[in-house]
Amino acid sequence: xxxxxxxxxxxxxxxxxxxxxxxxxxxxxxxxxxxxxxxxxxxxxxxxxxxxxxxxxxxxxxxxxxxxxxxxxxxxxxxxxxxxxxxxxxxxxxxxxxxxxxxxxxxxxxxxxxxxxxxxxxxxxxxxxxxxxxxxxxxxxxxxxxxxxxxxxxxxxxxxxxxxxxxxxxxxxxxxxxxxxxxxxxxxxxxxxxxxxxxxxxxxxxxxxxxxxxxxxxxxxxxxxxxxxxxxxxxxxxxxxxxxxxxxxxxxxxxxxxxxxxxxxxxxxxxxxxxxxxxxxxxxxxxxxxxxxxxxxxxxxxxxxxxxxxxxxxxxxxxxxxxxxxxxxxxxxxxxx
Amino acid sequence: xxxxxxxxxxxxxxxxxxxxxxxxxxxxxxxxxxxxxxxxxxxxxxxxxxxxxxxxxxxxxxxxxxxxxxxxxxxxxxxxxxxxxxxxxxxxxxxxxxxxxxxxxxxxxxxxxxxxxxxxxxxxxxxxxxxxxxxxxxxxxxxxxxxxxxxxxxxxxxxxxxxxxxxxxxxxxxxxxxxxxxxxxxxxxxxxxxxxxxxxxxxxxxxxxxxxxxxxxxxxxxxxxxxxxxxxxxxxxxxxxxxxxxxxxxxxxxxxxxxxxxxxxxxxxxxxxxxxxxxxxxxxxxxxxxxxxxxxxxxxxxxxxxxxxxxxxxxxxxxxxxxxxxxxxxxxxxxxx
DNA sequence: GCGTACAACTTATGCGCAAAAGTAACCGCC
DNA sequence: GGCGGTTACTTTTGCGCATAAGTTGTACGC
Numbered sequence: 001x002x003x004x005x006x007x008x009x010x011x012x013x014x015x016x017x018x019x020x021x022x023x024x025x026x027x028x029x030x031x032x033x034x035x036x037x038x039x040x041x042x043x044x045x046x047x048x049x050x051x052x053x054x055x056x057x058x059x060x061x062x063x064x065x066x067x068x069x070x071x072x073x074x075x076x077x078x079x080x081x082x083x084x085x086x087x088x089x090x091x092x093x094x095x096x097x098x099x100x101x102x103x104x105x106x107x108x109x110x111x112x113x114x115x116x117x118x119x120x121x122x123x124x125x126x127x128x129x130x131x132x133x134x135x136x137x138x139x140x141x142x143x144x145x146x147x148x149x150x151x152x153x154x155x156x157x158x159x160x161x162x163x164x165x166x167x168x169x170x171x172x173x174x175x176x177x178x179x180x181x182x183x184x185x186x187x188x189x190x191x192x193x194x195x196x197x198x199x200x201x202x203x204x205x206x207x208x209x210x211x212x213x214x215x216x217x218x219x220x221x222x223x224x225x226x227x228x229x230x231x232x233x234x235x236x237x238x239x240x241x242x243x244x245x246x247x248x249x250x251x252x253x254x255x256x257x258x259x260x261x262x263x264x265x266x267x268x269x270x271x272x273x274x275x276x277x278x279x280x281x282x283x284x285x286x287x288x289x290x291x292x293x294x295x296x297x298x299x300x301x302x303x304x305x306x307x308x309x310x311x312x313x314x315x316x317x318x319x320x321x322x323x324x325x326x327x328x329x330x331x332x333x334x335x336x337x
Numbered sequence: 338x339x340x341x342x343x344x345x346x347x348x349x350x351x352x353x354x355x356x357x358x359x360x361x362x363x364x365x366x367x368x369x370x371x372x373x374x375x376x377x378x379x380x381x382x383x384x385x386x387x388x389x390x391x392x393x394x395x396x397x398x399x400x401x402x403x404x405x406x407x408x409x410x411x412x413x414x415x416x417x418x419x420x421x422x423x424x425x426x427x428x429x430x431x432x433x434x435x436x437x438x439x440x441x442x443x444x445x446x447x448x449x450x451x452x453x454x455x456x457x458x459x460x461x462x463x464x465x466x467x468x469x470x471x472x473x474x475x476x477x478x479x480x481x482x483x484x485x486x487x488x489x490x491x492x493x494x495x496x497x498x499x500x501x502x503x504x505x506x507x508x509x510x511x512x513x514x515x516x517x518x519x520x521x522x523x524x525x526x527x528x529x530x531x532x533x534x535x536x537x538x539x540x541x542x543x544x545x546x547x548x549x550x551x552x553x554x555x556x557x558x559x560x561x562x563x564x565x566x567x568x569x570x571x572x573x574x575x576x577x578x579x580x581x582x583x584x585x586x587x588x589x590x591x592x593x594x595x596x597x598x599x600x601x602x603x604x605x606x607x608x609x610x611x612x613x614x615x616x617x618x619x620x621x622x623x624x625x626x627x628x629x630x631x632x633x634x635x636x637x638x639x640x641x642x643x644x645x646x647x648x649x650x651x652x653x654x655x656x657x658x659x660x661x662x663x664x665x666x667x668x669x670x671x672x673x674x
Numbered sequence: 675g676c677g678t679a680c681a682a683c684t685t686a687t688g689c690g691c692a693a694a695a696g697t698a699a700c701c702g703c704c
Numbered sequence: 705g706g707c708g709g710t711t712a713c714t715t716t717t718g719c720g721c722a723t724a725a726g727t728t729g730t731a732c733g734c
Contacts, residue, residue, distance in 0.1 A: 001454075001457075003689095003690055003691085004690070004691065004692095005690070005691090013713080013714085014713070014714045014715075015690090015691080015692090015714090016692085016693080016713080016714065016715085017712085017713065017714080019691070019692065019693085020713095023692085027710095027711080027712095028711085028712075028713085029711095029712070029713080030711080030712060030713085033712085033713085047451060047454045047455045048455060048690085048691075049392070049455070049457065049689090049690055049691075050388075050455045050456050050457070051387075051388045051389075051391040051392040051397070051456075051457065051689085051690080051691095052388075052392050052689070052690035052691040052692090052719090053690080053691055053692075054388040054691095054719095055386070055388040055389050055392055055689090055690080055691075055718095055719050055720065055721090056690080056691045056692045056693080056718080056719055057691085057692070057693095057719085058719070060388070081418055081421070083421055084418070084420055084421040087424075087440070088442065091440060091441075091442045092442065095441075095442075095443070100439060100452065100456070101439065101440050102437060102438065102439055102440075103424070103428060103438050103439075103440050104428075104432075105425065105428045105429065105432075106432075114384060115437065117338075117384045118384045118385060118386070118387045119387050119388075119437070120338075120386065120387070120388065255622045256622060258624070259622050259623075259624050259626075262624045263624070281619070282618070282619065282622065285592045285593060285596050285619065285623075286596075286622075286623070287595070287596050287599040287600070289596075340719095340720055340721085341720070341721065341722095342720070342721090350683080350684085351683070351684045351685075352684090352720090352721080352722090353683080353684065353685085353722085353723075354682085354683065354684080356721070356722060356723085357683095360722085364681080364682095365681085365682075365683085366681095366682070366683080367681080367682060367683090370682085370683090385720085385721075386719085386720050386721070388719085388720080388721095389689090389719070389720030389721040389722090390720080390721055390722080391689095391721095392688095392689050392690065392691090392719090392720080392721075393688080393689055393720080393721045393722045393723085394689085394721085394722070395689075
């Protein structure tokens with residue numbers, strides 16, 4: 001761990017001179033010494049001590065990525081392929097810009113913000129974290145924050161959001177189902193807030209535009225918490241006769257549901273049509289391949305990171321970015337009449 | 338961002354005193370002042386500046402997790418549910434021990450080690466990174482390193498490895514297939530090194546113990562790189578008639594293969610039996626549910642992190658830890674005679 | 675009543691770096 | 705030939721923290 005001081009000593013010059021060539025300050029140092037220093041730096045494989053640099057500069061070159069931990073059947077949000085892809089996009093973008101990524105998995109925003117504070121993190125990306133309560137906590141730290149997929153009204157006032165045109169995606173899917181002759185279409189989700197609410201809204205809108213009445217009995221709730229899952233699945237399968245199609249709020253739920261239906265001898269799409277949302281591996285590898293709404297999760301991560309980076313550079317950004325969706329027609333929807 | 342200095346000033350005492358109560362140094366400070374300081378600390382919500390602390394202490398409380406990026410059909414290793422789970426396990430363990438996690442995704446070990454060096458990372462967990470070449474690079478940094486799933490001979494000499502009893506898992510699976518009457522069993526993988534080699538070895542051993550001859554034509558190679566995948570899949574499906582069972586080296590490949598077979602009208606397990614390895618979501622949600630070998634990936638991450646933490650505390654650890662596997666019998670293997 | 679021991683502090687130093695402020699030599703110009 | 709301007713440096717300072725070294729004050733023993 002050689003230091004600037006040591007280098008300066010060995011080269012018989014001041015630390016400032018060494019520091020200046022490290023930072024490529026033109027005109028502050030002669031071509032001659034510059035060369036000498038550069039050679040030496042290469043030889044000894046100098047690496048700056050980031051702690052010292054950060055302390056002196058009051059910055060950190062760290063971007064935090066905070067994911068809300070979720071205790072359910074899949075134990076933890078991070079297992080979802082969605083999250084892996086997101087992390088990949090964020091990490092890549094950040095690294096290319098010379099930043100580093102620190103990952104937190106926690107549901108306690110207070111805890112997260114304390115980390116942010118100790119590390120003097122330059123900016124933060126939040127996924128699934130912002131409840132209206134979290135906003136007060138995060139606001140006082142005065143750090144640029146970009147949220148992913150939040151629909152919190154309060155949050156949107158204060159932070160940039162990178163999201164998806166969930167409503168449109170959902171609308172397109174339901175319209176497609178209707179075009180295939182479906183009229184009794186259920187909506188399956190585990191809650192009615194955030195992204196799920198937006199997708200539900202798109203669903204309702206499409207029904208309305210087709211003059212199909214929405215009833216709350218069309219809303220099927222899945223309980224992903226380990227204990228309740230089999231029970232809710234059983235109930236949903238029972239009630240599946242009432243519908244010709246079930247639109248699921250995610251690929252994960254769609255595939256889970258199809259498995260449960262298959263186990264009970266109900267065929268997809270023979271007896272009932274099922275659709276997903278997200279378009280991940282799960283549905284792509286499934287047979288019949290899942291009809292779903294595509295979103296590019298990696299781009300979501302990249303966009304979030306790029307937006308944050310822009311803000312760090314002092315540039316202004318839109319405070320609401322909506323990525324487009326695309327309808328992917330595969331084999332889990334049957335045309336009926 | 339209140340500092341110790343500021344606190345000391347407001348409390349009319351020296352920074353050392355404040356620092357002492359922060360570090361809970363008994364006997365260095367009176368009960369009275371201790372109380373006063375603690376109250377004040379709470380009031381102002383003091384958070385230490387980690388950069389300053391690390392600089393003074395020459396440590397970092399950071400543990401790096403480096404993942405090898407892989408350019409294939411799934412773009413990047415991180416998409417695999419395997420990796421998500423691993424990250425989850427590592428992060429949780431590290432955070433509970435008061436450490437922080439920095440995530441790198443890169444295939445350049447030199448780059449990684451440079452990061453490690455600038456940040457003065459306390460320890461490193463490497464997944465999929467150690468080729469014999471990487472070892473020289475990493476060795477000179479003299480940091481505790483724990484590898485996950487490496488089979489590099491050189492690496493094992495220098496670093497601790499947390500792995501799986503891949504050979505045994507594979508052996509158990511093939512033995513099971515044989516017990517179900519299978520004799521023409523192919524092995525599907527994308528390479529013959531590392532984990533794949535160990536699984537292949539277990540496969541060969543089981544064949545040998547059952548007096549079935551192994552021929553290299555039993556080895557089916559899949560090319561996960563985006564361009565080659567369809568071609569290799571086509572070839573594998575063609576050749577599937579030669580076998581009554583194909584043991585795949587991962588759930589991902591198993592499910593991918595089953596999809597390809599299904600698309601060609603070949604039924605699983607009717608026409609051919611297929612098995613996986615890993616036991617992740619993909620196979621669990623698949624119908625027919627995948628017969629596979631279970632490994633607890635989260636435990637792998639937890640174990641790796643815990644082992645590294647031990648080393649940081651100066652404790653000795655075994656330099657080879659093998660987690661057990663478990664045969665999971667589900668529905669993709671048919672009994673034949 | 676003096677030395678010793680100890681409790682409860684404070685002062686001073688250094689970690690490695692960046693940058694502000696200082697210096698010294700030289701050039702050209704009226 | 706004195707002065708402003710420039711080049712190529714060096715010296716100094718401070719970021720926030722931990723800690724070694726120093727300073728009181730007081731109780732105790734003999």
